[in-house]
Structures are given as structure tokens and as C-alpha cells.
Amino acid sequence: MVDNFHIISALVEDRPGVLFRVTSLIRRRNFNIDTITVGSTEREGISRITLTMRGDENIVEQLVKQLSKIPDIIKISELKPSESVYREMAIIKVLAQDAERRSDVLNYVSIFRGKIIDASKDSLTIEIVGNPNKINAFIEIMKSFGIIEMAKTGIVALQRGLRGKIEG
């Protein structure tokens, strides 16, 4: 991952309008994010928003400080990539009409530990999970076969070890 890559993880109240408040602030303060994901946590009523962005430390610090002022945000922190696990999933539909190309694609899927989740006469649909570097590398290769369409989830992340448990 490039040096200025940052993961920000926020525990938020699961209430209408929370995602709107977060994205509205990001837009208003002119921050530029790469991915945003929202999902439930082990605690009912609390969701996790994971943001990734590129930028220098000051910008990230400002974003975290500004976001932490939103009363719906219970806890927010930057996760150091080296001290956290993070994954992204992509579903990629590639052209694979003749047998030779099909077998090439299958080979790469196997090297990258992806999965074929759908197939048609002319195409293969691949599921791949991993850190963003791995996924980007795989996408680059698939481009040469011809990507028909693609969807990515954005990054989800957790701190390594015991830390990070929701308190209270």
C-alpha cells in the first residue's frame, strides 16, 4: 500500500441520517475519500463505518476531529495498516470465449485464490477477496482479458489483537 493510505474506523449509532451526516461533512469540508463501507457490528444499535483515504497526516487528523464532533459518532480512530487487518471484495465479470482464454483466467483465479461464482458460454464471474493491493493486481491482469463489468465493496477493517472491543 502507498504510504499515505489511511483507514478510519468509526462506531456509530444505527439511526436514520447518520451516513448522511458523515458524507455531508466529508463533502462540505472538502475531504476526498476512496472508499466508505457501512455495516452492523456485534452490538445491536451500533454500526461501523470504515473510510479509506489518501492524504497527509494533517488532513486525516482534521477529518477524524471533524467527524468526531458528530454526536452520532460514538468512537472514531485511525487504524494503522500495520496494526490492523483489512479486506476488500471484488466481483469481476471477464470475457472468456475460447478454451485457451478460459483456462488462463482459471489459472490466475487459482493463483490469486479467487473463486468462480458464475459462468456463461462467453464469460466468467470471479469473486476475489483480499487487501486492496492484491485486488488491484488481479484487476490489472483481468483487463487484458477484457472486463465486462465489475463491483467492489470498499474496505472493511479491524484492529489486530484484543483491542477495539465496544465498551459500555
Add this chain to the structure above:
Amino acid sequence: MKISGARAIVEALKREKVEVIFGIPGGATIPFYDVLLESDIRHVLARHEQCAAHMADGYARVKGVPGVCTATSGPGATNLVTGLAAAYMDSSPVIAITGQVPRSMVGKDAFQEADIVGIVNPITKYTFQLESASQIPDVIRLAFIIASTNRRGPVLIDVPRDVQLEDVDFDYTERIKIKGYVVRTGEPHPYSIKRAIGLIMGSERPMILAGGGVIASNASEELIKFAELIMSPIVTTLMGKGAVPEDHPLCLGMVGMHGRIECNKAIEEADLIIAIGTRFGDRTTGKLDEFGRNAKIIHIDIDPAEIGKNVKVDVPIVADAKKALIALYSKLIEFGFSRKESEWINKINRLKESFASNYEEKGDGLKPSKILKILRNILPKNAIITTGVGQNQMWAALHFKVFEPRTFITSGGLGAMGFGLPAAIGAKVAAPDRPVFNIDGDGSFLMTEQDLATAVTERIPIVSIILKNRSLGMVRQWQCLFWNKRYAYVDLGNVPDFVKLAEAYGAEGIRIESYEEFERAARRSLSAEMPIVMEVPISPDEKVLPMVPPGKSLKEVIWYG
């Protein structure tokens, strides 16, 4: 005990000790108004919801407690926007209660529906949209907590019409908390105080930059004690005007784009800037790269997000201004530190003297500076001034000395023209026994002029002094100085006749043609029982000087040569 949602709102407002609400009723707030009619809470009927919000803001700034305004759904609510944005930019605690279409119609583009919660999200500290009447007690309690703690700001509560009619068991005890909102104690961290003390004791040329946060935290006394102990001159931002009496020997006045020359020079020469309750706005700092280049910076602010937002600082102190100043003072006393006369103070005094003559406008006709000086001599120290936005505001900031906190009420951050009159109404409601004068311009006054009707019908005797230059003066000034005198659409003409306009509303209008007339009228207006509007003609070529051109550093100042 079961009561209606509408009654629950009024009941909750009473628990919050709300004495007055500024607003305009409408279809979606009739149930609320119906209960308000028989309550002890005073209602001031505005003529435009923007004014209702500015009134609540003016009230809040003078009293130091939340001001409450209300509007109906849709256009009523959208009219609040400018008022809420002004309150937000200046961290003023305003509570807005809006009506909304019934729950079943939300999202269906119903008549007079507007997504006000979405619209005001970026200009409020928080918003609530009620889903049931049972939320009312908690929501109102939390709204007042959020608006009036930490860094203050406006909160909007959107109440669908049918929620006002729904029954609720009223219980105003503390039941829920917002997990993500912690009311700060405001106590500074001992380590940051220690580091700050190090810088203060090591500095030779300290300078205090006091912002609106000093006033918000009622820290004026502590600031003066601290400044006297370390013998530091004080400059203020526009919002900080009144944080220290401007006749105090250590107070230099306002810094920034239209700041006093000696203030900007002093900031340039300081080796330590102690910034308190200021967000280093661009109108204060000038070109950021060059602001305080020769100085270490200590930044005291209650809002951690302000630290490092605009200016890199050496020692951040996230704290309430008052508590931080008490901590700094007592530590310095503990170390036996104090400073007497210094070469730095002598130099500052010489600077002050050398520029003293550079503030008087040249040429014939009535001059804003003299009008404002005459007014200052007439008014008691605790009189309240509100302003419009533009030249009138900057003249007031430059030439009208303020001696007490919460007596200079201006739209600093947003710069909302039209603020002066409604803010004056709100201020007078908050302080009925003190004179309230609105120093305004013709362009600014015209934006909210209809609320003279409010002042007249409510018998709120405020005085508006309109410095009439028949143009949008500040824009004209920029066009003159930086756009080759191409005066694009800034000419307002000599309309309206403000004397007749005032009379049409049932207020008194006075045309001023000489300083003597002005002095007489101003004196007389101190005992007026009805609103007064004075039309003071000035030249459209009159400028606000000194001026630091936008984007330039504080030393590149233009002034009367």
C-alpha cells in the same frame, strides 16, 4: 400524565427556562402555537423567519443562553437558513423548532414540505426529526445541552404536525444520553499548561489574540488578570470585540483585514501569540503563510478540531478559555512570575501613538468615524450595538469602542447582511433596560427592513442608524481599489427615503444633516419608547481604511496616507 406532543414541547421549553420565542406560525405549527397561546412564554411575531432566527441569535449572544425561534414547514423553515448559518459560524446557541408535514406524507413532496433537516445539516451543530411524541422530552433536553455546551451552536428540531397532536407521557428526567456527545469539563491538560508556561516565561514580546470564545466562556476578567500579569498587549478579532474593555491600556483593538494598523504591526513583531477562542479566520490572519511567522503560537480552544485547522501551533490547549486562563495564571503565580514595564510595551505604545491620526476620513460631509465617536460619548458603557454587514460593520468595529462583553453583536463569520435590525430586536428583548443601537448600511438594512413592523407592534424601542451611501459600499470599495473603479451594479440610488419608510411602519424617522443634529437625535432616542430610524447620508466614496487586501499579509496594509 398524558399530554399532547405540542403541549409537551411547550412544557419542555418551560423546563429549559425559555422566556421568549421568536417566530411566525403556519399550517404545520398550529397545534404548537395553540398551546403557546396560553403559556407564560412570550412570543415575538417576526415578519420573516430569517429575522426570527437572527432575533433568537441576538438574544442568545446578549444573554448567554440559548435563543429560541420557530417556523412552519417548507418555506417557513427554509427562510430560517441564513439565520441558522449566521449562528453556526459565530457559535451562537440557537434552538429552531420547525413544523413538518405529517409523518405519513414525509417524502411525498407534500404541500409546504421541505427536507429542512437535510438542508440545514451543514449549518447546525445537530438536527432532530421527531418520529413520535414520546421522543419530545429527551430531544428537547438534548437539544439544549448540545446547543449550549462545548463549542456552542444552533440545533434544529423538526416536528411533524401529527406528532404535535399525538399523546405522550411527559417525563422530563434524564433518561437517555447521546453516546457520541460528551460535555467537556473544559479543564486544560496539565502538560499543555506546563508547556505554555515555558513559552510565556521565555517570551519577550507576547501578544494575546482574543476571539469570540473569550466572550462565550465569560472569561473577560480572567483574561485581563492574565494579560496584566505577563504584561501582554491584547488584540481582538471581530468576534472578540468586547472581550476586554477597549480603553484598557493593554488593549490595542481589532486585528485583521480592517484591523488597526498598530495591531497588525504588533502581531508581526510578536515572538509569542497566545490565541484564545479564535479559529484563525482569513479576515483575521491575512495571508496564512505569513501570519505570526516570527512567533511561537499557543492556541486555546474548546473545539479540538480548531487546533491546527488553519494555523500550525506550537502548544495546543483544548480547554474552556476561562479555565485555561485560570490555570495559566495560577501556575505563573506559583512560579512567582510577573512582568512590569517592558521595552515591548513601550514600543507598542509608541506604535499606537504614531498611527493615531491615520483613522480619520478626509474631505467634506458627514464622516462615519465622527458619527460613531459622538454616539460612543452619548451611550452608557453597557449599551448594546448591533451591526449590518459591510462598511457599516467595519466602521463600527474600528471607531466604536466597546467596554463590556456581549455588547457588540455582529455577524462575523457568515457576514449576513440584514443581521443588524433583527439582532437588535433580539438584544433589546434580552436586555430591555439598556439602549440598543443598530449601526447599519442602506443595503444591509433593506434586506430585513420589514421587521421594523415587529419592533413597532411589540413596542421594542431600538434605534437604527443607517449610514446611507446609496450603494453596496464594501463591494464598491473593492471595485474601486482592486477592479479599476468598474462599479458593476452597486448603485442603490437614493431610495428609499428611510424617514418615510420608518413613518410608514409607525416608527420615528429622523434625517440627519449635521453632527449637532445627530447628537441631539441620539440623546433624545435614549428615552424613546418606539423604534427610531436615523438616515445619515454619507459619500459613496467613503472607504473603510486601513485595509489589508484579500490574500495579502497583515503588513501590506492600505491606509490614509
